Amino acid sequence: MANVRLVALKKIYDKNVVGIEDINLEIEDKEFCVLVGPSGCGKSTTLRLIAGLETPTEGEIYIGDRLVNSVPPKDRDIAMVFQDYALYPHMTVFDNMAFALKLRKYPKEKIRKRVSDVSKLLGIEKLIKRRPRALSGGQRQRVAVGRAIVRNPQIFLFDEPLSNLDAKLRVEMRTEVKKLQRELGTTAVYVTHDQVEAMTMGDKIVILNEGLIQQIGDSKALYDNPINHFVAGFIGTPPMNFFQGIVDKGIFISSDGNIKMPLKRVKGKVTIGVRPEDIIIDTKGKIRARVELVEALGNEALLHLSIGEVRSIMRTYESPPKSDDTIDISFRSEKLHIFDTETGKRL
Ligand SMILES: Nc1ncnc2c1ncn2[C@@H]1O[C@H](COP(=O)(O)OP(=O)(O)OP(=O)(O)O)[C@@H](O)[C@H]1O
Numbered sequence: 001m002a003n004v005r006l007v008a009l010k011k012i013y014d015k016n017v018v019g020i021e022d023i024n025l026e027i028e029d030k031e032f033c034v035l036v037g038p039s040g041c042g043k044s045t046t047l048r049l050i051a052g053l054e055t056p057t058e059g060e061i062y063i064g065d066r067l068v069n070s071v072p073p074k075d076r077d078i079a080m081v082f083q084d085y086a087l088y089p090h091m092t093v094f095d096n097m098a099f100a101l102k103l104r105k106y107p108k109e110k111i112r113k114r115v116s117d118v119s120k121l122l123g124i125e126k127l128i129k130r131r132p133r134a135l136s137g138g139q140r141q142r143v144a145v146g147r148a149i150v151r152n153p154q155i156f157l158f159d160e161p162l163s164n165l166d167a168k169l170r171v172e173m174r175t176e177v178k179k180l181q182r183e184l185g186t187t188a189v190y191v192t193h194d195q196v197e198a199m200t201m202g203d204k205i206v207i208l209n210e211g212l213i214q215q216i217g218d219s220k221a222l223y224d225n226p227i228n229h230f231v232a233g234f235i236g237t238p239p240m241n242f243f244q245g246i247v248d249k250g251i252f253i254s255s256d257g258n259i260k261m262p263l264k265r266v267k268g269k270v271t272i273g274v275r276p277e278d279i280i281i282d283t284k285g286k287i288r289a290r291v292e293l294v295e296a297l298g299n300e301a302l303l304h305l306s307i308g309e310v311r312s313i314m315r316t317y318e319s320p321p322k323s324d325d326t327i328d329i330s331f332r333s334e335k336l337h338i339f340d341t342e343t344g345k346r347l
């Protein structure tokens with residue numbers, strides 16, 4: 001069993017720099033778990049702690065049932081793939097992939113077989129004699145993944161492995177990595193700052209900010225029920241639109257007075273969040289908006305609106321109005337997200 005359990009994990013670097021504050025997380029056996037969040041939120045720190053490349057300031061790390069806090073990286077049965085691939089430039093693809101097995105004194109024939117099997121799996125068997133500099137970015141990435149796979153580890157740790165690839169290749173590779181992980185049945189912890197990558201790859205997605213877990217869930221749960229303002233704004237492209245205001249006697253009035261709508265159950269200072277697809281053109285709508293810009297994407301159009309001075313983006317699948325038009329809109333009331341403006345918490 002290769003589940004991973006992090007208990008009250010904390011890492012403070014020199015000069016009191018907070019790496020992570022307090023992480024409690026359970027990753028199941030065979031699960032693909034993605035850690036996502038903005039730069040500096042503690043993703044790599046968490047991964048490096050699991051790998052044993054950093055020591056925790058407080059807390060416990062379990063792999064399976066074993067407490068590994070003081071187990072050196074090489075004995076943790078993990079394999080890590082980094083953003084910059086970290087291939088040995090003077091070695092061939094074969095030697096790069098064979099390296100860890102040689103270190104572990106595997107018999108020659110077994111190494112040859114294993115490297116050959118894995119390179120077939122990844123479609124790089126023809127590249128086996130080349131050196132990394134004679135490979136494209138995508139091929140290097142495959143070698144780096146191959147090097148992790150040959151060791152047949154209990155856990156894969158990926159730190160932004162696709163971010164050096166161009167957009168198209170990144171989309172291809174993310175399906176490949178995910179497929180491979182499923183076939184091999186190896187538990188994976190995958191770090192990215194790209195929320196689309198996180199949403200498409202993760203069985204379990206962990207959203208981090210400032211060294212703390214904000215929310216854990218699958219993509220649908222995070223999209224439909226973000227627990228706070230941060231998660232709501234982080235997940236979804238284009239992002240959720242937010243309007244600050246105040247609720248008095250069951251009526252929400254936005255700060256600039258341009259939006260007025262009934263809002264039951266809550267009162268005081270609130271921020272309402274509306275996804276782009278939950279703003280609709282509505283001749284009976286009570287909100288007036290000016291179309292600043294139309295981005296027609298073929299199957300859909302994104303309308304950049306200004307409601308008074310406040311900007312927002314809506315998505316429509318119908319034939320869009322033109323720039324500079326004035327339109328009446330409304331929000332799908334059942335799809336509104338309401339947050340406490342002070343705490344950011346969902347109400
Ligand atoms: N070796 C280190 N020494 C001191 N501070 C560090 C060290 N490594 C990371 N930090 C700090 O810890 C915090 C978390 O860093 P971490 O590398 O985990 O972020 P990240 O989420 O991986 O960000 P990115 O998306 O930019 O890679 C940051 O404030 C960072 O500056």
Ligand SMILES: [Mg+2]
Pocket residue numbers: 043044045
């Ligand atoms: Mg990082």
